Amino acid sequence: MSRPRILVVGAGFAGVACVRRLERRLTGREAAISLLSPFAYQLYLPLLPQVASGVLTPQSVALSLRRSEKHRTRIIPGGAIGIDTDAKVCVVRTITGETETEPYDHLVLAPGSVTRTFDIPGLAEHARGMKTLAEAAYLRDHVIAQLDLADASQDEAERAARLQFVVVGGGYAGTETAACLQLLTHNAVRRYPRLDPNLIKWHLVDIAPALMPELGPKLGAAALAILRRRGIEVSLGVSVASVDDENVTLTDGRVLPCRTLIWTAGVAASPLIGTLGAETLRGRLLVEPDMTVPGLPGVYALGDAAAVPDLAKGEEGAICPPTAQHAMRQGKVIADNLVATLRGERTRPYSHKDLGLVVDLGGLDAVSKPLGVELHGMPAQAVARAYHWAALRTNVAKTRVMTNWLLNAVAGDDFVRTGFLASKSGTLRDFEYTDAYLTPDQVRAHTASLRAGTS
Numbered sequence: 001m002s003r004p005r006i007l008v009v010g011a012g013f014a015g016v017a018c019v020r021r022l023e024r025r026l027t028g029r030e031a032a033i034s035l036l037s038p039f040a041y042q043l044y045l046p047l048l049p050q051v052a053s054g055v056l057t058p059q060s061v062a063l064s065l066r067r068s069e070k071h072r073t074r075i076i077p078g079g080a081i082g083i084d085t086d087a088k089v090c091v092v093r094t095i096t097g098e099t100e101t102e103p104y105d106h107l108v109l110a111p112g113s114v115t116r117t118f119d120i121p122g123l124a125e126h127a128r129g130m131k132t133l134a135e136a137a138y139l140r141d142h143v144i145a146q147l148d149l150a151d152a153s154q155d156e157a158e159r160a161a162r163l164q165f166v167v168v169g170g171g172y173a174g175t176e177t178a179a180c181l182q183l184l185t186h187n188a189v190r191r192y193p194r195l196d197p198n199l200i201k202w203h204l205v206d207i208a209p210a211l212m213p214e215l216g217p218k219l220g221a222a223a224l225a226i227l228r229r230r231g232i233e234v235s236l237g238v239s240v241a242s243v244d245d246e247n248v249t250l251t252d253g254r255v256l257p258c259r260t261l262i263w264t265a266g267v268a269a270s271p272l273i274g275t276l277g278a279e280t281l282r283g284r285l286l287v288e289p290d291m292t293v294p295g296l297p298g299v300y301a302l303g304d305a306a307a308v309p310d311l312a313k314g315e316e317g318a319i320c321p322p323t324a325q326h327a328m329r330q331g332k333v334i335a336d337n338l339v340a341t342l343r344g345e346r347t348r349p350y351s352h353k354d355l356g357l358v359v360d361l362g363g364l365d366a367v368s369k370p371l372g373v374e375l376h377g378m379p380a381q382a383v384a385r386a387y388h389w390a391a392l393r394t395n396v397a398k399t400r401v402m403t404n405w406l407l408n409a410v411a412g413d414d415f416v417r418t419g420f421l422a423s424k425s426g427t428l429r430d431f432e433y434t435d436a437y438l439t440p441d442q443v444r445a446h447t448a449s450l451r452a453g454t455s
């Protein structure tokens, strides 16, 4: 008899945790494991703002999928663009652009999320995200380019516009991004003696009435005080009304001449989920507490892409927030449930009590709430760095990150603009591949045409 085929889609926190556990618990004869990933690394997203601000190199947060020869999973270099759950195949766009199909017996959907957007004039063309390694590298170059261009410009209005930056999203991703990049420009401007440091303006904007509400009012206020002390203007209860080449217009009527709109206003489940035509909750695939998808035998979903019931919260209808700590733990439980299914045993529900949140605001500034204890300043920064360092999966990644932190603390940043991505448009569509997916009908038509071709 042939071995059951397990296909894991997405090599992020959830997918990699699942695959590593499957490799440990299953013998090669029990199942064939495949991992579908457009990239050859697992991205440690929580440290992306530090890549953008130059504290860490991109390589230090890109953890190799091929670190050990014990890793026997077959890695397919490409992205899923559709799933046909009737035919039990995944439609794959390979990294060379070909379309192939990958059959499965058990499917684990862990494609994560993309930046959430709204129907705001100009947003699709002008917003830049902070969700992928390319976006972090692009933003770093873009911000340094604004300093270079402002420095060279003879036009006062252009100089002021280039030195004004808008970040939308007062969650932890947006707050960390604004804080870390503001520190970058603050430190870099010393290398530009012709530029007036007072011209550099950072705005953090959110429609919500408070920053990072998940931290509670006290720590939210502490973070707000840190940002304001650094000169970042925080506007709450406000969003973007429109954006064009030269201005960002806010919903309170203010027009901010600027060339940089960083958009971190939350996440939406990967568009891959929409190709299944299955039931979703605010875009995330609805799953049972054991992360099976109702009505779709052999399909599991987890992480940012799935609405996994948060049993530990003890509230009716509570769903796990989209965080790495949940994704990683869900990956392990799904692996255990797959092993149980293959061996005819019972699956178990996912339950994990949130460990809290750490928010690195760059330099010595941070706010953290580990296990409900509220910290800010140096203790919070120590907890934030220790938490991320411990959570990095491999020793080589830990060493790279620690070395980068030490080097940055001692030697600072050289603010080098690499220009590698200068030819890219930098849009969310460009870096997050949001328009690569098929519709459910196109998926079915594709698999039907393959069947017709082979029959």
Ligand SMILES: Cc1cc2nc3c(=O)[nH]c(=O)nc-3n(C[C@H](O)[C@H](O)[C@H](O)COP(=O)(O)OP(=O)(O)OC[C@H]3O[C@@H](n4cnc5c(N)ncnc54)[C@H](O)[C@@H]3O)c2cc1C
Residues within 6 Å of the ligand: 009, 010, 011, 012, 013, 014, 015, 036, 037, 038, 039, 041, 042, 043, 045, 046, 047, 048, 049, 078, 079, 080, 081, 110, 111, 112, 113, 130, 131, 172, 173, 270, 272, 302, 303, 304, 305, 322, 323, 324, 325, 326, 327, 328, 358
């Ligand atoms: C700036 C930032 C800071 C954050 N800080 C924290 C933090 O401090 N603590 C915390 O707990 N969480 C944090 N998060 C959230 C956390 O990173 C996510 O919740 C977590 O990454 C979700 O894990 P996942 O495995 O579901 O998705 P991801 O880790 O995003 O992995 C998804 C994987 O799927 C791949 N993929 C996508 N589409 C396809 C496709 N069609 N086919 C194949 N593969 C695909 C992607 O390339 C990626 O490798 C942060 C996020 C950001 C952006």
